[in-house]
Amino acid sequence: MRAPPRNIVVLTGSGISAESGVATFRDKDGIWAKVDYREVATPEGFAANPALVHEFYNDRRRALPGVEPNAAHRALAELERGLEERDGRLTLVTQNVDDLHERAGSANLLHMHGEIQKATCVACGDVRDCRADLSIETACPACDRAGGVRPYVVWFGEMPRFMGETMEAITDADLFVSIGTSGSVYPAAGFVAEARALGIAATELNLEPSENAHHFTDSRYGPATKIVSEWVRELLGGSQPTG
Ligand code: APR
Numbered sequence: 035m036r037a038p039p040r041n042i043v044v045l046t047g048s049g050i051s052a053e054s055g056v057a058t059f060r061d062k063d064g065i066w067a068k069v070d071y072r073e074v075a076t077p078e079g080f081a082a083n084p085a086l087v088h089e090f091y092n093d094r095r096r097a098l099p100g101v102e103p104n105a106a107h108r109a110l111a112e113l114e115r116g117l118e119e120r121d122g123r124l125t126l127v128t129q130n131v132d133d134l135h136e137r138a139g140s141a142n143l144l145h146m147h148g149e150i151q152k153a154t155c156v157a158c159g160d161v162r163d164c165r166a167d168l169s170i171e172t173a174c175p176a177c178d179r180a181g182g183v184r185p186y187v188v189w190f191g192e193m194p195r196f197m198g199e200t201m202e203a204i205t206d207a208d209l210f211v212s213i214g215t216s217g218s219v220y221p222a223a224g225f226v227a228e229a230r231a232l233g234i235a236a237t238e239l240n241l242e243p244s245e246n247a248h249h250f251t252d253s254r255y256g257p258a259t260k261i262v263s264e265w266v267r268e269l270l271g272g273s274q275p276t277g
Contacts, residue, residue, distance in 0.1 A: 038269060039209035039235070040122030043200070044110060045225055047129045049214025049241060050258045054104045056097075056132055060216050075189050084170050084181075091185040092167040094131075095150050103138035106213070106258035109266040111139035116270040125203035127196070129215060129222050131187050144196040146222065152186035155179070161186055194221060204229050210236045214258050217244035226250060239265060 048058040058064045073079045074090040114124040126143045128135055131150040135143050153164035153172075160176035164186070172183040188194050204210060210229035217223040226236050226249040238250040239261050247253060254261045 038120075039207075040117060040120060041125075041203075041207045042113070042117065042122070042209045042211060043125045043127065043203045043207045043225075043229070044113075044211045044213060045127050045129070045215060045222060046110075046135070046213045047215025047222070049216075050106050050262070051101075051104075051130055051132055051134050052214065052241075053106070053257060053259045054101045054134055056101055056130075056134070058214075060218065071190060075187075076191055077189055078191075080184060080189070084184075087184070088168045088170070091150060091187065095165070095185075096167070098132055098151065101132075101134070103134040104259050106262035107134050107138035107140070109263045110135065110213075113266045113269065114140055114142060116266075125200075125207075127200050127203070127222075127225075129219070131185075144199055146188070146194040146196050146200065148185070148187040148195065150185055150187060153183050154186045156182035156184060197221065200225070201228065204234070205232065207234055210234050211239065212236070212244070212250070213239045213262060215240070215244060217246035237265075 048056065052058050059066045069090060073083065074087050080087045110126060117124045124142060126135060126140050127146055128143065129147045131148055133151055151163060151165055152161055153168055154161045155174035155177060157179045158174060158177040160174055162175065168183055168185065170181050173180040174183050204225060207229065210226060212226060223246055226246055229236050230249055236250045238244060238247055238253040239258065240255060241257060242255055254265060
């Protein structure tokens with residue numbers, strides 16, 4: 035019987051937060067069905083109409099305190115603890131800008147598309163927590179200049195964060211798992227091919243087959259709160275702690 039995986043990399047997308055009431059992007063009633071991403075999620079959009087971009091992120095930031103982590107977020111936090119007890123490691127790479135993984139207890143977490151509850155200043159590069167609305171009048175707390183404070187979110191055309199750490203974690207992994215993502219935005223959508231090229235097993239846990247479903251060696255489909263919890267229970271239940 036194969037030893038259970040000890041070093042796992044999990045990539046999550048908006049689908050893991052869907053059952054918490056956070057909208058996804060490309061489902062039929064998703065965010066991009068209502069808003070043109072070029073106007074609110076690109077540097078060009080911010081330059082053209084910063085007030086519209088602030089309104090878009092202010093609305094999403096204001097909604098966060100009203101939503102809770104769900105069973106899938108909690109299952110991943112439990113998996114992180116369970117793997118550590120077995121001298122293993124879970125690296126959680128999320129495309130999501132919400133804080134639901136943190137609030138569920140995940141610690142080894144990389145927000146490759148940034149975080150909506152942080153802001154950065156284009157003038158001085160300052161980055162700090164931000165729970166309040168932003169506007170073109172917001173002055174940077176570090177350099178005091180106004181007009182350049184923006185959400186600490188990676189827009190289309192910008193470089194995602196933690197790429198080095200992510201590729202290092204994938205290289206060391208026994209298993210790569212993708213949860214709640216359509217596999218339509220790179221470089222995140224390319225992680226599974228990197229893992230497979232290294233001979234690493236790959237599992238997809240999603241509501242339906244994603245655009246790169248063919249890369250995966252195992253897949254389970256259904257709502258994340260059901261299939262992620264079941265998968266973690268099997269993974270932790272099936273292996274004995276070391277030592
Ligand atoms: N359980 C599991 N999966 C779900 C659920 C659910 N309850 N609801 C939806 N899904 C799946 C959908 O089937 C879809 O495959 O989650 C995926 C969501 O895909 P997208 O809406 O494209 O979101 P995501 O993959 O996270 O988008 C990636 O694109 O717009 C950018 O920066 C944005 O980080 C985002 C990136």
